[in-house]
Amino acid sequence: MNIGEASARSGVSAKMIRYYESIGLIEAPSRTAAQYRVYADDDVHTLRFVRRARDLGFSLEETRELLALWHDRSRASADVKKLAMAHIRDLEAKAAELQAMADTLRHLAAHCHGDHRPDCPILSDFATQPLLAEKA
Amino acid sequence: MNIGEASARSGVSAKMIRYYESIGLIEAPSRTAAQYRVYADDDVHTLRFVRRARDLGFSLEETRELLALWHDRSRASADVKKLAMAHIRDLEAKAAELQAMADTLRHLAAHCHGDHRPDCPILSDFATQPLLAEKA
DNA sequence: CTTGACCTTCCCATGATGGGAAGCCCCATA
DNA sequence: TATGGGGCTTCCCATCATGGGAAGGTCAAG
Known part of the structure; x- marks a missing residue:
């Protein structure tokens, strides 16, 4: 085909x-x-x-490893599981990070009237908050 | 400086x-x-x-809008809140998507012995699962 | 005056994907 | 048989946000 x-x-x-x-x-x-x-x-x-x-x-590189494991009939299932578990940790860490951002924003938004007045703590926070910890 | x-x-x-x-x-x-x-x-x-x-x-484009709102003293706080809430929905949707991937993998991994034997349902699933729904 | 830290611009790379152009190929229908 | 349309090929460019590094100019301290 x-x-x-x-x-x-x-x-x-x-x-x-x-x-x-x-x-x-x-x-x-x-x-x-x-x-x-x-x-x-x-x-x-x-x-x-x-x-x-x-x-x-x-990722494509991880997929490459998975393909190799898939084609390798002698490899132990522990090898596959190890890779999968590591990936699960990555996914959950990223999910938690996004959720934390959402929570922070939600908290700020809760204090914003959301009406015709210009005052909004969301933006004031942006301008004055101390730096977050550097990302690893 | x-x-x-x-x-x-x-x-x-x-x-x-x-x-x-x-x-x-x-x-x-x-x-x-x-x-x-x-x-x-x-x-x-x-x-x-x-x-x-x-x-x-x-994103940088969203940041551009936020900067404009920040500099615009006449805009209503509702405009800011609207942008923030939309972003919160995006973040939570992405977080949920990642968590769903993790859950799926965790489920598969639970059925993988993780020992010296080669059998592992994780990879067999990869090879045979029907396609997921197309992404929007 | 030298040295080293800092600044400038410019180009290239990442990861995964899509868009599109130019040109060739194959099949069905008129 | 000719033509048209759709599928195939390669090649280049764009995305998003960021970093790396080269080549060269500048500044301040010793």
């Missing part, structure tokens, strides 16, 4: 399929005489794997 | 201060004969405002 069909079947855009190939995330498929890429069902399988990993927030 | 001191006092890197100037987020300061940028206390005040907005997850 051509790249268009592989894209439709895997949910990965043709643009991204070519990109993943260019960075060596997936293997280069064979080509027709006219240089058209030709994919097999197995390739769609792999693309879906990548798509799923991306949907779950893994 | 020079850009280095303005940077130290505001918590915004010199690199970013120049960038913010280049995109018109902040005004171009006056210069010495040697083309060194010269900042006043008020500029540091503005930079801190920007820093705080960024820390709270506002």
Whole structure:
């Protein structure tokens, strides 16, 4: 099948399929005489794997590791779980960070009348708050 | 004061201060004969405002709007609150999305033995799950 | 006067993705 | 058989916010 069909079947855009190939995330498929890429069902399988990993927030480099683990039948499930757990911690840390920002803003907004008057503690806070701790 | 001191006092890197100037987020300061940028206390005040907005997850374009609101003494606090509330919704939606990813992974990981054996439902799921709904 | 810290501009890189141009290929229909 | 339209190819550019680093000018202390 051509790249268009592989894209439709895997949910990965043709643009991204070519990109993943260019960075060596997936293997280069064979080509027709006219240089058209030709994919097999197995390739769609792999693309879906990548798509799923991306949907779950893994970076392309992490996805690369997952693919390697997937192809390595001798690796222990502990290796996979370790990577997954580390990623879960990352995701939850980021979620908590966003929620903390929202909480801070919500707190400020609670003290803003939100009427026709110009006074608003949200902006005054922005202008005067001491710096937050530097990000690591 | 020079850009280095303005940077130290505001918590915004010199690199970013120049960038913010280049995109018109902040005004171009006056210069010495040697083309060194010269900042006043008020500029540091503005930079801190920007820093705080960024820390709270506002994009540079949103920060631009906030700066305009800050400088506009005739605007109603409702305008500010409206922007803030919209941003809070964005932040909470993103936080929830990340948490949902983490939950999904945690669920998968719970069924992975995590021992020396190779079987791991995490990766098998990746390879076989139907596509998630397309993102908006 | 030298040295070192600071400033200037300019270009490049990141991560993941999309947009679009120019040009070739393939198939169906008139 | 010719033509048209859609799909394929490569290549370059844009996004968002930030940092790295080179090459060169400047300033202040010793």
